[in-house]
Amino acid sequence: MPELPEVETVVSILKKNVIGKIIKNISILYPNLIKTDILVDEFKNTLINKTILDITRIGKYIIFDLGDYVLISHLRMEGKWFYINDLSLVSEKHIEAIFSLDNGYYLIYDDTRKFGTFNLELKDEYKKINPIVKIGPEPFNEAVNGIYLFELMSKSNKYIKTILLDQTKISGIGNIYADEILFDAKIHPESKTNKLSLNAYNNIYESSKKILRRAIELGGSTISTYKAGHGISGKFQNELKVHLRKNEPCFVCKTNIIKIKVNGRGTYICSNCQILY
Structure with a gap:
């Protein structure tokens, strides 16, 4: 199960590859992945043509900054992000979401256990509501000793x-x-x-x-x-x-x-x- 160091590593790798890329299309193969009360088509329409401005982390949550919105990803037990230009490199069986980017690459969310989650929230509000509002500080926080x-x-x-x-x-x-x-x-x-x-x-x-x-x-x-x-x-x-x-x-x-x-x-x-x- 990914913990803070693994999630930090994933964020670091993704930041090097997808910052500044534009989402041109989205395929959601497992709709239960999305935990926000929103229709799949609305989820897709909200994110298509959005630029990935930044990727950060709060606890074990990965935060994709998309301007007015953030996509919050939790990997749970077996979730993985892949940045690839060939879909055949990943087993289709476990793919839950495909984000087609403007450079011809794909950002794929893959999860063999299907426990991972997506939350789509307004950037001005997401820290005040679930799932982020309940997250405690991590050991590196200056308030922790x-x-x-x-x-x-x-x-x-x-x-x-x-x-x-x-x-x-x-x-x-x-x-x-x-x-x-x-x-x-x-x-x-x-x-x-x-x-x-x-x-x-x-x-x-x-x-x-x-x-x-x-x-x-x-x-x-x-x-x-x-x-x-x-x-x-x-x-x-x-x-x-x-x-x-x-x-x-x-x-x-x-x-x-x-x-x-x-x-x-x-x-x-x-x-x-x-x-x-």
Whole structure:
């Protein structure tokens, strides 16, 4: 599943290729992709002849700036964007939307699981309404620090991993990076948030920035459950310390990594290095 580093990588690749391009035609092959209350023909007519002015990211959402409107894309489990000049390069079976551009290329949204979403909203309003209005700040936000996390999370008795995955609290962290962050911070994922000290939250904050920055540098993680798309291959999976390393020795203490479930999510830990609070 794409997380903040993977989405950042997709945005970076798309920005290099489609900024300034004009949408000349649109084919919607899976209408349920569109979550805005709008007819498919109205969706298409609104976007045809629009120029892609910018592409940004809020949490795990990709924002296409189209002037008066924005197209908000969430990749969910398996969504991918392809920028290609030959439709045969992508399996037709999983194509959900095709945007024909004025340079002869296609911007294709492909999703094997069909969980991804499109929202078409007015640019002046989209940050005030769903789905964006509920998104919490990400670890790189200047307002976020250890004190912020402590004040936000310490009144709950939920597991710390569960809270880290709550995009309304802190955005951009998914299952892979929650495992890596908590290992780096030496905190067991089943630690209760009201048991953690300010120092523990400082460690989580610093580890979050460290892990996510490194993952962005390496283009995210390309693992068996998610590959980002045409021409995009992450390398951070080569630096994973615990995630997907069940029964392999911890790089720090040589104890075998174990896999547990935390609120239904597969979770990898070193039971020796990570302290349960």
